[in-house]
Amino acid sequence: MNLIQDWPLIAEGPAPLDDLPAPRWKHNWSTHPESARRLFRLVCLLKPRLIVETGTFEALGTFALAKAAAQNGLPARIFTVDFDGDPLFDCPHEDWAALKTWRSENLQKARSAFPGVEIHFIEGDSREKLPDLLQAVGDPWDLFFQDSMHFTAGIQAEWEIMKPHASSQAVVVFDDVCLDWKKLPSHLLGRSDFCLSFVLGDALWGRWRWKSTAQGRAQFFAQRVG
Numbered sequence: 001m002n003l004i005q006d007w008p009l010i011a012e013g014p015a016p017l018d019d020l021p022a023p024r025w026k027h028n029w030s031t032h033p034e035s036a037r038r039l040f041r042l043v044c045l046l047k048p049r050l051i052v053e054t055g056t057f058e059a060l061g062t063f064a065l066a067k068a069a070a071q072n073g074l075p076a077r078i079f080t081v082d083f084d085g086d087p088l089f090d091c092p093h094e095d096w097a098a099l100k101t102w103r104s105e106n107l108q109k110a111r112s113a114f115p116g117v118e119i120h121f122i123e124g125d126s127r128e129k130l131p132d133l134l135q136a137v138g139d140p141w142d143l144f145f146q147d148s149m150h151f152t153a154g155i156q157a158e159w160e161i162m163k164p165h166a167s168s169q170a171v172v173v174f175d176d177v178c179l180d181w182k183k184l185p186s187h188l189l190g191r192s193d194f195c196l197s198f199v200l201g202d203a204l205w206g207r208w209r210w211k212s213t214a215q216g217r218a219q220f221f222a223q224r225v226g
């Protein structure tokens with residue numbers, strides 16, 4: 001799969017996700033349906049064996065990833081990380097408890113519907129859990145769906161952990177961010193924007209090819225070259 005050549009197939013096309021569970025939590029942080037469809041089509045083309053997601057939330061993204069992986073008919077493992085109670089977000093304990101229940105239900109639904117796909121939930125802060133996870137798994141990842149923190153320092157912290165373990169054709173999808181050239185002045189003033197810093201850093205010299213979209217909810221895709 002080549003992210004640039006295959007982009008039209010990722011951006012648009014069929015994605016049978018009518019059975020995607022409905023979002024139930026009081027705040028709809030779930031992946032946008034259009035973003036879920038892009039993920040589905042990406043997995044069908046990329047055929048990843050090892051998928052890592054940060055930010056499980058209600059597990060709707062996990063469900064879409066698992067369904068596409070099941071359709072591929074190849075062995076696939078998904079590791080998805082979340083903690084209960086984002087310290088940056090003030091919310092009553094009962095709400096976090098409800099979220100945990102719905103997440104467990106959706107994870108169970110995905111496991112039952114797609115038994116050929118291993119789905120592992122890891123509870124904890126991604127920045128603490130990812131290093132141990134990568135060491136325990138041992139294999140390089142093929143797809144990283146980064147959908148936990150959406151601020152630059154948080155994304156960068158995860159990316160620095162994940163990047164050295166990418167397989168040769170690996171794809172990373174950063175959710176809720178896209179390249180916005182209007183942010184160039186703020187970047188130059190030192191308030192760095194993640195996508196721009198990726199383009200000016202990782203993607204320099206053609207090491208990662210990338211595509212950015214603001215459709216649905218924004219997503220920034222990048223694929224390792226070589």
Ligand SMILES: C[S@@+](CC[C@H](N)C(=O)[O-])C[C@H]1O[C@@H](n2cnc3c(N)ncnc32)[C@H](O)[C@@H]1O
Pocket residue numbers: 029030031054055056057058059060061062081082083084085086124125126127147148149
């Ligand atoms: C936008 S939601 C994820 C949506 C989900 N991926 C989907 O496809 O529907 C973000 C989630 O990331 C979690 N989160 C935020 N920071 C985190 C961190 N440092 N470690 C683990 N999870 C985190 C939040 O608790 C929240 O459940």
